[in-house]
Amino acid sequence: MKYEITIEGIKVYDKSQFNIAHIFECGQVFCFENVGEKYISYPQNHYAEIEENKDFYLIKTKNVDYFVNYFDLDVNYTQIKEKLSDFSIMKKPLEYGYGIRILNQDLFETLISFIISANNNIKRIKVILNNIRKSLGEKLSDNVYSFPSYEKLKDQKEEFFVKCGAGYRAKYLVKVLQQISPAILKEWDKLDTISLRNKLISLAGVGPKVADCILLFAYHRGESFPVDTWIAQMYNQHFSKTENREFMRNDLVNKFGALSGYAQQYIFYYTRFLAGKN
Numbered sequence: 001m002k003y004e005i006t007i008e009g010i011k012v013y014d015k016s017q018f019n020i021a022h023i024f025e026c027g028q029v030f031c032f033e034n035v036g037e038k039y040i041s042y043p044q045n046h047y048a049e050i051e052e053n054k055d056f057y058l059i060k061t062k063n064v065d066y067f068v069n070y071f072d073l074d075v076n077y078t079q080i081k082e083k084l085s086d087f088s089i090m091k092k093p094l095e096y097g098y099g100i101r102i103l104n105q106d107l108f109e110t111l112i113s114f115i116i117s118a119n120n121n122i123k124r125i126k127v128i129l130n131n132i133r134k135s136l137g138e139k140l141s142d143n144v145y146s147f148p149s150y151e152k153l154k155d156q157k158e159e160f161f162v163k164c165g166a167g168y169r170a171k172y173l174v175k176v177l178q179q180i181s182p183a184i185l186k187e188w189d190k191l192d193t194i195s196l197r198n199k200l201i202s203l204a205g206v207g208p209k210v211a212d213c214i215l216l217f218a219y220h221r222g223e224s225f226p227v228d229t230w231i232a233q234m235y236n237q238h239f240s241k242t243e244n245r246e247f248m249r250n251d252l253v254n255k256f257g258a259l260s261g262y263a264q265q266y267i268f269y270y271t272r273f274l275a276g277k278n
Contacts, residue, residue: 003073009048010059010067017077018057019099020050026100026269028217030113030126031147043070044106045138045146072101080262087256089238090263093270100265103217107185109147110218115172115205117213124165131164150182172205179203185218193221208246216261225252225260230271 002013012018020039024032033040038051048061061067068074081098084090112132117125130145136152137145154177161170180203188199193215200211212226227235227245235248242248256263 001073001076003068005064005068008058009061010064010073012057012059012071012073013055015057016098018071018073018101020052020057022097022099022269023071023101023103026097026265027122027272028213028265029103029105030117030122030129031109033144040141040144041067041070042140042144042146043103044109045140046070047140047144069104072104075101077101080259084256084259084263084266087263089234090266093263093266096273097266097269100269102220102261102265104220105218106147107189107214107218108150108182110214111176111180111185111200111203111206112153112173114210114213114217115176116166116169118169118205118207118210120169128165132161135160135164150177153177154181169205175204176206189219193223196221197224208249212249216264220261222258222261223253225249225256225264227252228268230268231264234267234271 001017004011004013021034024034024039024041029043031042038049041048041050046061046063046066048059048063048067051058051060059067059071077100081094085094113125113129116128120128129147132153133145133147136148136156140146156174156177158170158174161173166173188196191199196219197208197211197215200206200214201208206214209226209228212224215221215224216226225231227249231252232243232245232248235252236242239248239251252263253260
Protein backbone atom coordinates (compact mmCIF):
# COMPACT_ATOMS: atom_id res chain seq x y z
CA MET A 1 0.00 0.00 0.00
CA LYS A 2 1.71 3.19 -1.17
CA TYR A 3 1.14 6.25 0.98
CA GLU A 4 3.08 9.36 1.92
CA ILE A 5 3.11 11.56 5.04
CA THR A 6 2.89 15.24 4.09
CA ILE A 7 2.47 18.55 5.87
CA GLU A 8 -1.31 18.28 5.29
CA GLY A 9 -1.68 14.69 6.44
CA ILE A 10 -1.54 11.45 4.43
CA LYS A 11 -1.60 10.91 0.67
CA VAL A 12 -2.86 7.45 -0.30
CA TYR A 13 -1.84 6.61 -3.85
CA ASP A 14 -3.11 3.07 -4.45
CA LYS A 15 -6.78 3.54 -5.30
CA SER A 16 -7.18 -0.15 -6.07
CA GLN A 17 -6.79 -0.77 -2.32
CA PHE A 18 -8.44 2.34 -0.91
CA ASN A 19 -11.83 3.83 -1.75
CA ILE A 20 -13.24 6.06 0.95
CA ALA A 21 -16.90 5.51 0.00
CA HIS A 22 -16.41 1.74 0.11
CA ILE A 23 -14.70 1.98 3.50
CA PHE A 24 -17.33 4.14 5.18
CA GLU A 25 -20.46 2.81 3.50
CA CYS A 26 -19.92 -0.92 4.14
CA GLY A 27 -21.57 -0.92 7.57
CA GLN A 28 -18.51 -1.13 9.80
CA VAL A 29 -18.53 2.37 11.29
CA PHE A 30 -20.88 5.23 12.17
CA CYS A 31 -18.61 8.18 13.06
CA PHE A 32 -18.40 9.78 9.63
CA GLU A 33 -20.26 12.19 7.37
CA ASN A 34 -20.33 12.62 3.60
CA VAL A 35 -20.18 16.36 3.01
CA GLY A 36 -20.20 17.32 -0.65
CA GLU A 37 -17.22 15.67 -2.31
CA LYS A 38 -15.38 14.82 0.89
CA TYR A 39 -15.83 12.58 3.90
CA ILE A 40 -15.34 13.65 7.50
CA SER A 41 -14.12 11.04 9.98
CA TYR A 42 -14.25 11.56 13.75
CA PRO A 43 -13.43 8.41 15.74
CA GLN A 44 -12.88 8.93 19.48
CA ASN A 45 -11.41 12.44 19.81
CA HIS A 46 -9.68 12.48 16.40
CA TYR A 47 -10.66 14.28 13.21
CA ALA A 48 -9.84 13.95 9.52
CA GLU A 49 -11.20 15.16 6.21
CA ILE A 50 -10.72 12.84 3.24
CA GLU A 51 -10.77 14.15 -0.31
CA GLU A 52 -10.27 12.31 -3.59
CA ASN A 53 -7.84 13.77 -6.10
CA LYS A 54 -6.96 12.49 -9.56
CA ASP A 55 -4.01 10.35 -8.44
CA PHE A 56 -4.52 9.97 -4.69
CA TYR A 57 -6.74 10.39 -1.65
CA LEU A 58 -5.72 13.09 0.80
CA ILE A 59 -6.44 12.39 4.46
CA LYS A 60 -6.17 15.86 5.98
CA THR A 61 -5.40 15.49 9.68
CA LYS A 62 -3.05 16.48 12.47
CA ASN A 63 -3.25 12.95 13.88
CA VAL A 64 -1.23 11.17 11.19
CA ASP A 65 -0.10 8.14 13.20
CA TYR A 66 -3.62 7.51 14.45
CA PHE A 67 -5.16 7.52 10.98
CA VAL A 68 -2.39 5.40 9.41
CA ASN A 69 -3.41 2.72 11.90
CA TYR A 70 -7.13 3.49 11.73
CA PHE A 71 -7.27 2.96 7.96
CA ASP A 72 -5.07 -0.15 8.22
CA LEU A 73 -2.66 1.39 5.70
CA ASP A 74 0.24 -0.95 6.42
CA VAL A 75 -1.74 -4.07 5.47
CA ASN A 76 -1.60 -5.37 1.89
CA TYR A 77 -5.20 -5.86 0.79
CA THR A 78 -4.12 -6.98 -2.67
CA GLN A 79 -2.89 -10.22 -1.13
CA ILE A 80 -6.10 -10.61 0.89
CA LYS A 81 -8.24 -10.14 -2.22
CA GLU A 82 -6.09 -12.58 -4.20
CA LYS A 83 -6.73 -15.27 -1.59
CA LEU A 84 -10.46 -14.51 -1.46
CA SER A 85 -10.68 -14.69 -5.25
CA ASP A 86 -10.23 -18.47 -4.95
CA PHE A 87 -13.87 -18.55 -3.80
CA SER A 88 -16.21 -18.23 -6.79
CA ILE A 89 -18.83 -16.42 -4.70
CA MET A 90 -16.35 -13.59 -4.08
CA LYS A 91 -15.82 -12.52 -7.71
CA LYS A 92 -18.49 -9.82 -7.95
CA PRO A 93 -18.24 -8.60 -4.32
CA LEU A 94 -14.48 -8.08 -4.77
CA GLU A 95 -15.01 -6.18 -8.01
CA TYR A 96 -17.71 -3.98 -6.51
CA GLY A 97 -16.11 -3.22 -3.12
CA TYR A 98 -12.47 -3.34 -4.21
CA GLY A 99 -11.50 -0.37 -2.01
CA ILE A 100 -12.81 -1.67 1.33
CA ARG A 101 -10.44 -1.71 4.28
CA ILE A 102 -11.38 -2.90 7.76
CA LEU A 103 -10.85 -0.03 10.18
CA ASN A 104 -9.00 -0.38 13.48
CA GLN A 105 -11.65 0.99 15.81
CA ASP A 106 -11.62 1.74 19.54
CA LEU A 107 -12.92 -1.08 21.74
CA PHE A 108 -15.16 1.04 23.96
CA GLU A 109 -16.66 3.21 21.22
CA THR A 110 -17.35 0.15 19.07
CA LEU A 111 -19.09 -1.71 21.90
CA ILE A 112 -21.44 1.20 22.62
CA SER A 113 -22.03 1.88 18.91
CA PHE A 114 -22.97 -1.69 18.03
CA ILE A 115 -25.28 -2.11 21.02
CA ILE A 116 -27.12 0.91 19.60
CA SER A 117 -27.02 -0.70 16.12
CA ALA A 118 -29.16 -3.68 17.14
CA ASN A 119 -32.43 -3.76 15.13
CA ASN A 120 -31.63 -0.29 13.84
CA ASN A 121 -30.69 1.43 10.58
CA ILE A 122 -27.48 3.30 9.85
CA LYS A 123 -29.09 6.73 9.58
CA ARG A 124 -30.78 6.37 12.96
CA ILE A 125 -27.68 4.89 14.60
CA LYS A 126 -25.65 7.92 13.56
CA VAL A 127 -28.29 10.32 14.92
CA ILE A 128 -28.28 8.61 18.33
CA LEU A 129 -24.49 8.51 18.54
CA ASN A 130 -24.18 12.13 17.48
CA ASN A 131 -26.72 13.14 20.14
CA ILE A 132 -24.55 11.40 22.74
CA ARG A 133 -21.45 13.11 21.36
CA LYS A 134 -23.03 16.57 21.39
CA SER A 135 -24.24 16.09 24.95
CA LEU A 136 -21.00 14.87 26.52
CA GLY A 137 -18.17 15.17 24.00
CA GLU A 138 -15.70 17.93 23.16
CA LYS A 139 -16.11 20.03 20.02
CA LEU A 140 -13.74 18.94 17.23
CA SER A 141 -15.09 21.06 14.37
CA ASP A 142 -18.36 22.62 13.21
CA ASN A 143 -21.12 20.40 14.59
CA VAL A 144 -18.64 17.53 15.16
CA TYR A 145 -17.93 16.27 18.67
CA SER A 146 -15.67 13.65 20.20
CA PHE A 147 -16.95 10.38 21.59
CA PRO A 148 -17.41 10.78 25.36
CA SER A 149 -15.01 9.06 27.72
CA TYR A 150 -16.08 6.10 29.81
CA GLU A 151 -15.91 8.35 32.88
CA LYS A 152 -18.49 10.71 31.39
CA LEU A 153 -20.82 7.93 30.25
CA LYS A 154 -20.74 5.48 33.15
CA ASP A 155 -22.86 7.57 35.53
CA GLN A 156 -25.57 8.49 33.02
CA LYS A 157 -29.09 7.34 33.79
CA GLU A 158 -31.44 5.53 31.44
CA GLU A 159 -33.31 8.78 30.80
CA PHE A 160 -30.21 10.31 29.22
CA PHE A 161 -29.91 7.58 26.60
CA VAL A 162 -33.66 7.64 25.95
CA LYS A 163 -33.44 11.39 25.34
CA CYS A 164 -30.62 10.74 22.86
CA GLY A 165 -32.94 8.39 20.95
CA ALA A 166 -31.67 4.98 22.07
CA GLY A 167 -35.15 3.71 22.94
CA TYR A 168 -35.26 0.26 24.56
CA ARG A 169 -31.46 0.01 24.15
CA ALA A 170 -31.05 2.66 26.89
CA LYS A 171 -31.39 0.09 29.67
CA TYR A 172 -28.72 -2.09 28.05
CA LEU A 173 -26.33 0.84 27.79
CA VAL A 174 -26.74 1.68 31.48
CA LYS A 175 -26.13 -1.93 32.47
CA VAL A 176 -23.17 -2.56 30.17
CA LEU A 177 -21.44 0.56 31.51
CA GLN A 178 -21.64 -1.10 34.94
CA GLN A 179 -20.29 -4.39 33.58
CA ILE A 180 -17.21 -3.20 31.71
CA SER A 181 -14.58 -0.49 31.38
CA PRO A 182 -12.03 0.23 28.63
CA ALA A 183 -9.42 -1.52 30.78
CA ILE A 184 -11.53 -4.68 30.98
CA LEU A 185 -12.15 -4.65 27.23
CA LYS A 186 -8.41 -4.32 26.61
CA GLU A 187 -7.64 -7.15 29.01
CA TRP A 188 -10.08 -9.40 27.13
CA ASP A 189 -7.96 -9.02 23.99
CA LYS A 190 -5.65 -11.65 25.52
CA LEU A 191 -8.40 -14.27 25.19
CA ASP A 192 -8.82 -16.64 22.28
CA THR A 193 -11.64 -15.69 19.91
CA ILE A 194 -14.18 -18.25 21.17
CA SER A 195 -13.68 -17.21 24.80
CA LEU A 196 -13.76 -13.53 23.88
CA ARG A 197 -16.99 -14.00 21.92
CA ASN A 198 -18.60 -15.69 24.94
CA LYS A 199 -17.48 -12.81 27.19
CA LEU A 200 -19.03 -10.27 24.82
CA ILE A 201 -22.31 -12.19 24.51
CA SER A 202 -22.56 -12.18 28.32
CA LEU A 203 -22.84 -8.38 28.25
CA ALA A 204 -26.15 -6.51 28.28
CA GLY A 205 -27.41 -5.77 24.78
CA VAL A 206 -24.81 -7.93 23.03
CA GLY A 207 -26.13 -10.85 21.00
CA PRO A 208 -24.14 -13.11 18.65
CA LYS A 209 -24.24 -10.74 15.65
CA VAL A 210 -23.23 -7.67 17.69
CA ALA A 211 -20.48 -9.71 19.36
CA ASP A 212 -19.12 -10.72 15.96
CA CYS A 213 -19.15 -7.10 14.81
CA ILE A 214 -17.16 -6.05 17.87
CA LEU A 215 -14.75 -8.95 17.35
CA LEU A 216 -14.15 -7.94 13.76
CA PHE A 217 -14.20 -4.14 13.86
CA ALA A 218 -12.60 -3.50 17.27
CA TYR A 219 -10.57 -6.61 18.12
CA HIS A 220 -9.68 -7.21 14.45
CA ARG A 221 -10.37 -10.93 14.73
CA GLY A 222 -10.46 -11.89 11.06
CA GLU A 223 -12.04 -15.25 11.85
CA SER A 224 -15.34 -13.54 12.73
CA PHE A 225 -18.29 -13.47 10.34
CA PRO A 226 -21.23 -11.30 11.48
CA VAL A 227 -24.51 -12.59 10.07
CA ASP A 228 -27.33 -10.11 9.52
CA THR A 229 -30.29 -10.03 7.13
CA TRP A 230 -28.11 -9.41 4.08
CA ILE A 231 -25.65 -12.18 4.85
CA ALA A 232 -28.52 -14.56 5.64
CA GLN A 233 -30.07 -13.71 2.27
CA MET A 234 -26.79 -14.47 0.49
CA TYR A 235 -26.33 -17.72 2.41
CA ASN A 236 -29.78 -19.02 1.56
CA GLN A 237 -29.28 -18.14 -2.08
CA HIS A 238 -25.79 -19.57 -2.57
CA PHE A 239 -25.30 -22.26 0.07
CA SER A 240 -28.31 -23.85 1.78
CA LYS A 241 -31.73 -22.96 3.12
CA THR A 242 -31.82 -22.40 6.86
CA GLU A 243 -33.04 -19.82 9.36
CA ASN A 244 -30.37 -20.74 11.90
CA ARG A 245 -27.92 -17.83 11.81
CA GLU A 246 -25.49 -19.45 14.22
CA PHE A 247 -25.27 -22.39 11.82
CA MET A 248 -24.66 -19.96 8.94
CA ARG A 249 -21.99 -18.12 10.90
CA ASN A 250 -20.11 -21.29 11.87
CA ASP A 251 -20.31 -22.70 8.35
CA LEU A 252 -19.01 -19.46 6.81
CA VAL A 253 -16.14 -19.28 9.32
CA ASN A 254 -15.25 -22.87 8.43
CA LYS A 255 -15.24 -21.94 4.74
CA PHE A 256 -13.27 -18.68 4.93
CA GLY A 257 -11.14 -19.21 8.06
CA ALA A 258 -8.92 -16.26 8.98
CA LEU A 259 -10.31 -14.31 5.99
CA SER A 260 -13.92 -14.56 7.23
CA GLY A 261 -14.21 -10.93 8.31
CA TYR A 262 -12.84 -9.62 5.03
CA ALA A 263 -15.19 -11.85 3.04
CA GLN A 264 -18.12 -10.66 5.15
CA GLN A 265 -17.46 -7.00 4.40
CA TYR A 266 -17.21 -7.47 0.63
CA ILE A 267 -20.32 -9.68 0.55
CA PHE A 268 -22.34 -7.38 2.83
CA TYR A 269 -21.53 -4.29 0.77
CA TYR A 270 -22.31 -5.99 -2.54
CA THR A 271 -25.54 -7.63 -1.32
CA ARG A 272 -26.90 -4.28 -0.10
CA PHE A 273 -26.02 -2.78 -3.48
CA LEU A 274 -28.01 -5.50 -5.26
CA ALA A 275 -30.95 -4.69 -3.01
CA GLY A 276 -30.73 -1.00 -3.91
CA LYS A 277 -29.56 0.09 -0.47
CA ASN A 278 -26.39 1.87 -1.66
